[in-house]
Amino acid sequence: xxxxxxxxxxxxxxxxxxxxxxxxxxxxxxxxxxxxxxxxxxxxxxxxxxxxxxxxxxxxxxxxxxxxxxxxxxxxxxxxxxxxxxxxxxxxxxxxxxxxxxxxxxxxxxxxxxxxxxxxxxxxxxxxxxxxxxxxxxxxxxxxxxxxxxxxxxxxxxxxxxxxxxxxxxxxxxxxxxxxxxxxxxxxxxxxxxxxxxxxxxxxxxxxxxxxxxxxxxxxxxxxxxxxxxxxxxxxxxxxxxxxxxxxxxxxxxxxxxxxxxxxxxxxxxxxxxxxxxxxxxxxxxxxxxxxxxxxxxxxxxxxxxxxxxxxxxxxxxxxxxxxxxxx
Amino acid sequence: xxxxxxxxxxxxxxxxxxxxxxxxxxxxxxxxxxxxxxxxxxxxxxxxxxxxxxxxxxxxxxxxxxxxxxxxxxxxxxxxxxxxxxxxxxxxxxxxxxxxxxxxxxxxxxxxxxxxxxxxxxxxxxxxxxxxxxxxxxxxxxxxxxxxxxxxxxxxxxxxxxxxxxxxxxxxxxxxxxxxxxxxxxxxxxxxxxxxxxxxxxxxxxxxxxxxxxxxxxxxxxxxxxxxxxxxxxxxxxxxxxxxxxxxxxxxxxxxxxxxxxxxxxxxxxxxxxxxxxxxxxxxxxxxxxxxxxxxxxxxxxxxxxxxxxxxxxxxxxxxxxxxx
Numbered sequence: 299x300x301x302x303x304x305x306x307x308x309x310x311x312x313x314x315x316x317x318x319x320x321x322x323x324x325x326x327x328x329x330x331x332x333x334x335x336x337x338x339x340x341x342x343x344x345x346x347x348x349x350x351x352x353x354x355x356x357x358x359x360x361x362x363x364x365x366x367x368x369x370x371x372x373x374x375x376x377x378x379x380x381x382x383x384x385x386x387x388x389x390x391x392x393x394x395x396x397x398x399x400x401x402x403x404x405x406x407x408x409x410x411x412x413x414x415x416x417x418x419x420x421x422x423x424x425x426x427x428x429x430x431x432x433x434x435x436x437x438x439x440x441x442x443x444x445x446x447x448x449x450x451x452x453x454x455x456x457x458x459x460x461x462x463x464x465x466x467x468x469x470x471x472x473x474x475x476x477x478x479x480x481x482x483x484x485x486x487x488x489x490x491x492x493x494x495x496x497x498x499x500x501x502x503x504x505x506x507x508x509x510x511x512x513x514x515x516x517x518x519x520x521x522x523x524x525x526x527x528x529x530x531x532x533x534x535x536x537x538x539x540x541x542x543x544x545x546x547x548x549x550x551x552x553x554x555x556x557x558x559x560x561x562x563x564x565x566x567x568x569x570x571x572x573x574x575x576x577x578x579x580x581x582x583x584x585x586x587x588x589x590x591x592x593x594x595x596x597x598x599x600x601x602x603x604x605x606x607x608x609x610x611x612x613x614x615x616x617x618x619x620x621x622x623x624x625x626x
Numbered sequence: 627x628x629x630x631x632x633x634x635x636x637x638x639x640x641x642x643x644x645x646x647x648x649x650x651x652x653x654x655x656x657x658x659x660x661x662x663x664x665x666x667x668x669x670x671x672x673x674x675x676x677x678x679x680x681x682x683x684x685x686x687x688x689x690x691x692x693x694x695x696x697x698x699x700x701x702x703x704x705x706x707x708x709x710x711x712x713x714x715x716x717x718x719x720x721x722x723x724x725x726x727x728x729x730x731x732x733x734x735x736x737x738x739x740x741x742x743x744x745x746x747x748x749x750x751x752x753x754x755x756x757x758x759x760x761x762x763x764x765x766x767x768x769x770x771x772x773x774x775x776x777x778x779x780x781x782x783x784x785x786x787x788x789x790x791x792x793x794x795x796x797x798x799x800x801x802x803x804x805x806x807x808x809x810x811x812x813x814x815x816x817x818x819x820x821x822x823x824x825x826x827x828x829x830x831x832x833x834x835x836x837x838x839x840x841x842x843x844x845x846x847x848x849x850x851x852x853x854x855x856x857x858x859x860x861x862x863x864x865x866x867x868x869x870x871x872x873x874x875x876x877x878x879x880x881x882x883x884x885x886x887x888x889x890x891x892x893x894x895x896x897x898x899x900x901x902x903x904x905x906x907x908x909x910x911x912x913x914x915x916x917x918x919x920x921x922x923x924x925x926x927x928x929x930x931x932x933x934x935x936x937x938x939x940x941x942x943x944x945x946x947x948x949x950x951x
Contacts, residue, residue, distance in 0.1 A: 358695075394732055405734050410698070415722045421688050422723060425695015425703075432652070432677075432701060439695075452718070455688035462683070616729045617767045619736050619791035621819060621866070 301511050303577040309351050309510050310569045311587050313343040316367035317566060318595045323366065323385055323399075327545045331603070333387055336399045339364040341508075341540035344565035345472045347371055348513025349440060352521055358408045358426035358439040360419040362472070364539065365412055365442055369402045372409040379598040388605035395608040396616075408437075417443075417450025420469075424456060427465035438466040438524040446477025448494065449485055457498040457530065466524035468517065469495070469532040472507060478543040479551040492534035500530050507535025508565040511572070537565070629811060634803040636777040637667050637742070640784040641704065643813045645675060648702065651788060652678040654689050655706030655742075664708045665744060665803060686716035690741070694724050694793075697739040698731070702788055710743035710759045710797065717762075724793035725768030737793040740784070746799040746837060746887055747935055753923035756931075758888030763795055764865045764897065770818060771865040773797045775839040777807035779862060782816030790818060797864075799836040799887075821868035823875070827857030830945055831875040833898055834885040835861050838936065841885050841917075845941040854949055864894050869901055876902050880911035881948040885941055890918040912951035915944040 301309070320340050326332045339346065346367035353359065353372075361368040370381050377392060384391030385399045392404055393411075403411025410426065413419050423441040430437045447453065448471065460467045473491055475482055488494050495502035501523070505512045513535060520531035538560035542549035549557075573579040617623045631639070645651045652675075653659070653668055659679035662669030672679035682689045686707065693703035707713055713720065720741065728736035747756035760771050770792045774780040780798070787794040824839065825846055834842035839860050846856035857875050861867060876882050882902050884895035895916040902914055917940045925931050 393730065396732070397730055401730055403730060405731060410695075411730055413723050413726075415718050418691070418718055418723055421691025421719060422695040424688055424692040425697070426699055427695075428692050429696045429699035429701055432696070433699075452687050452691070455683070455685040456691070458683055459685060459688045459692070616731075616733050618770075618866075619728050619733065619738075623767065 300576070301514065303573070303579070306511070306569060306573055306577065307579070307587070309347050309514070310566070310573060311591060312347040312351065312371050313510065313566050313569065314588060314591045315594065316343050316347060316370055318591055319370055319382065319598070320366055322595055322599050323382070324541070324545050326386065326599075332385060334398055335544040336385065337364045337544055338541045339367050339539060341560065341564065342472060342474055342537045343367055344510040344513050344569070345470065345507040345535040345537055348510045349442070349470050349517050352514050352517040353438070353440060355407050356435075356437045358410055358423070358437060360410050360423050360439070360441040361412050362419075362442040362444055362447070363400050363412055363414065364444065364472075366399070368442060369404070369409055372407045373404050374407060377404060378594075379601040382598040383602040383605045386602040386605070387607070388602060389608040390601070390605040394612070396613070416447045417452035420447070420450065420452045420456040423467055424459055424465060427460065427467045430466055436525045438468060438521055440468045440470060442470045442472060444477065445471065445473040445475065445482040445491055446480070446485070448491055449477070457495060457500055457532070460530040461498045461500045464527060464529035466527070467530040468520045468524060469530065470517070471532060471534045473534050473536050474539040476539070476543070476551070490534060492532055495532040500532050502532040502534065504534040504536060507537035508563050508568055510565060510569055629809065630806045631777055631809050632803065633777045633780050633805050633807070634665065634667055636781040636809045637784055637798065638669060639809070640781040641668060641671060642674070644785055644788050645671065645678060647813065650700060651702045651704060652680065653704045653706065654680040654682060654693060656684060656708050657681055658706045663706060665800065667742070667798070668706065686712050687719060690716035690719035691723070693739040693741070694719055694727065694737050697737050698727060698735045703739040704788060705739065705741050707741055707743040709755045710745035711754050711757045713743060713759050713762065720763065720769065720793065720795070721766050725766045728792065729768060736791045738791040740787045740794045740796050742796045742798055744800050745797045746801055747924045747931060748801045748837070750926065750928055750931060752926035756924040758893070760797065760864050761888060761893050764894065768793070769865065770794045770863065771797065772818060773835045773862065773864045775802070775836050775860050777805065777809045779816055781809050782814050783818070783862060785813055786815040786818050789815065794818075797836065801837045816862070819863045819866060819868055821871040822860045822862055823871065824858040824860050825856065827855035827879065829854050829879055830856045830881045830883060830948060831859060831872070831879045832856050832883045832885060833859045833861060833872060835864060835894065836887065838885040838887055841936065841938050841941050844938065845945060848942060849945050854945060856945065861894065867894070867897065872898060872901065873906060876906050877909045880909050882910075883915045883917065883941070883944045883948060885936060886916065886918045887936060888919055889921045890916055891921050893918060912948035915948055917941050917944050
């Protein structure tokens with residue numbers, strides 16, 4: 299099932315947006331404007347954009363620590379600049395600057411946020427999925443995880459329970475080949491990690507995570523199954539992160555030529571070729587998309603740079619729901 | 627209020643009545659549904675509400691994660707840790723997830739669930755079924771640790787814990803399950819974060835939680851005969867502590883003894899001792915004393931376990947020492 303021209307144009311724009319978003323984040327991380335460390339998903343745009351595209355606003359989303367793309371695309375267009383200012387640690391940030399790159403959430407679109415502990419959201423997702431069953435809605439819950447996350451024990455408990463109770467969970471396993479420096483074949487016995495779900499009787503597949511049409515189609519099937527009460531699915535999306543683990547990691551552990559080979563399979567390039575060869579989209583139309591995105595990104599960056607820092611003393615707010623914590 | 631029921635029955639009644647009242651409350655854990663819990667605390671719930679009582683695989687991490695996620699959606703899960711010691715295999719969900727969610731969500735949502743955790747020693751079950759776990763959780767801002775000492779408190783504090791919007795670890799000392807006391811039949815709340823002055827006194831402030839309250843009561847009666855009046859404070863909420871009630875008492879008596887079942891190092895006794903040392907130094911007439919377990923794992927053999935757990939004689943010895951100083 300190929301996407302319509304309009305649909306593919308829409309998700310093409312989504313991918314360009316998150317690529318440019320992250321490129322700008324990297325610039326300001328490297329020049330020291332953004333504190334801390336950040337994890338970039340440049341090269342993995344199709345997996346994030348495709349999955350979010352297949353979901354509705356009321357579906358629960360648990361992005362992973364390399365999840366800027368899923369976060370930005372989940373948010374309402376008017377809130378996207380606040381996702382960036384959150385990463386810039388600003389008061390206008392969607393979480394008031396207290397979360398940063400790894401903890402961007404937006405409950406208005408049921409982006410439940412990431413937890414900096416690998417595997418943690420693998421079991422938290424059971425709760426939102428359980429809530430759908432308990433309250434009788436058809437909202438599904440999607441949790442993103444990486445190949446590295448699969449080494450965590452919580453993954454076992456999660457699939458076991460979700461499969462036994464037929465909870466509406468979609469596990470999006472973005473296999474970008476490396477858990478920091480460790481290749482997935484050095485850490486797991488399965489030739490393809492999706493096979494791991496066989497042990498839990500969870501339907502699974504391994505797909506080309508750089509092909510957004512395949513991502514959307516496979517995710518949609520899983521969503522349909524979950525909405526019908528048929529339980530969880532695990533989808534392994536093969537892709538590659540172009541950067542190191544964090545911005546600034548030279549990634550010397552990768553063999554020569556590997557990155558270049560994957561850059562040839564750039565998800566944006568793949569979609570552009572489809573748009574032009576199959577749908578007759580002109581260079582001019584593509585350029586217009588890029589120009590539109592450029593304008594938006596400029597606005598996000600300007601907003602982030604001009605936003606004030608949060609008040610330090612607000613750090614004591616929201617520790618408890620019903621009591622104050624002493625400040626200095 | 628003449629009716630007397632057991633500590634375990636008081637908890638069971640709180641659960642039944644609160645579930646009757648609030649459909650968002652459900653129970654989850656190992657053997658809590660059909661069997662009614664390893665200690666029988668959740669009996670009768672599954673029979674009444676089969677869709678609101680869930681037996682899980684031996685997966686503490688999964689059901690604690692489920693409780694976190696479901697509570698953020700507005701439900702009010704009550705999870706049971708069959709033994710508090712098992713908190714180690716779901717520690718991440720409590721410490722790194724539940725305790726941070728209100729902070730992360732800036733008050734828009736929070737992990738409004740209760741973990742009932744069966745704690746404490748004295749039942750000859752050795753070091754994986756006997757520990758006092760509150761120190762493992764006491765320096766995690768965002769968590770609330772509640773520790774009832776009587777059937778009356780068990781019911782009222784559990785009701786408050788379920789209705790509270792923070793993640794609450796509700797410690798049930800297994801030695802208290804069969805103790806009986808007066809408990810109102812109707813639903814009632816006992817406020818969290820407020821210590822109870824169990825007995826007023828002039829000479830010594832004695833802070834004791836859960837089953838240690840029994841030692842404190844006996845010691846107060848014994849010291850009374852010697853003309854020493856002991857003020858007993860039961861913290862009820864171990865974290866965050868009701869510092870004011872403790873400070874007010876120590877400012878009056880000038881002497882502090884903390885009786886704590888767990889090992890001496892870094893327990894609530896250490897925290898209360900430091901609080902008094904920092905803020906009430908000029909009021910102190912004697913050094914702060916702690917009566918605790920030894921700093922060892924809890925051993926199995928009865929003689930060894932009794933050797934390790936706090937001794938009543940040591941409470942009296944501490945009283946005599948602070949009075950003689």
